[in-house]
Amino acid sequence: MHPRLSWLTIPLLLSACAGPLPDPDPKMAWVELEAREVTSLLMAERLDGQRLDDGRYFQVAPGAHDLETIYRYYYGNTMGRNTLPLACLLRLRYPDFAAGQRYRLKVWAQGTQVQGELHDAAGRQLAEIEVLSCGFY
Numbered sequence: 096m097h098p099r100l101s102w103l104t105i106p107l108l109l110s111a112c113a114g115p116l117p118d119p120d121p122k123m124a125w126v127e128l129e130a131r132e133v134t135s136l137l138m139a140e141r142l143d144g145q146r147l148d149d150g151r152y153f154q155v156a157p158g159a160h161d162l163e164t165i166y167r168y169y170y171g172n173t174m175g176r177n178t179l180p181l182a183c184l185l186r187l188r189y190p191d192f193a194a195g196q197r198y199r200l201k202v203w204a205q206g207t208q209v210q211g212e213l214h215d216a217a218g219r220q221l222a223e224i225e226v227l228s229c230g231f232y
Contacts (some may be wrong), residue, residue, distance in 0.1 A: 123154045127197065129199055143161050155192050163227075165183070167183075180232050182231075185202065185211060185225065189222045196215065198213055211224035
């Protein structure tokens with residue numbers, strides 16, 4: 096196994112040990128995070144400019160919100176050789192979160208291009224992410 100890939104597994108293992116997620120508040124909207132690649136990690140960073148304590152999800156009041164996430168992934172050979180560790184700061188602005196609703200923020204990379212979308216519980220696309228910055232970590 097390549098040393099970089101072993102470092103990637105540490106956050107995944109730690110997140111498994113972080114304890115259970117809280118029950119969603121029915122007065123709030125719940126946003127799940129999904130990174131498509133197995134070797135990537137998507138974590139909640141800020142909600143409306145305020146740093147979050149738990150990066151595994153967003154729980155927001157109804158209305159408009161500005162969500163920022165950190166997306167870490169490896170660019171390069173999928174066999175673990177000559178890969179480059181990249182981290183991107185992403186923003187999602189959505190004007191109409193609804194109480195009691197579940198949303199899913201999906202992010203993926205195609206080469207060095209990062210894309211992401213917010214979906215409702217029925218799978219409909221509601222918004223796209225904005226890439227604020229990317230760099231090596």
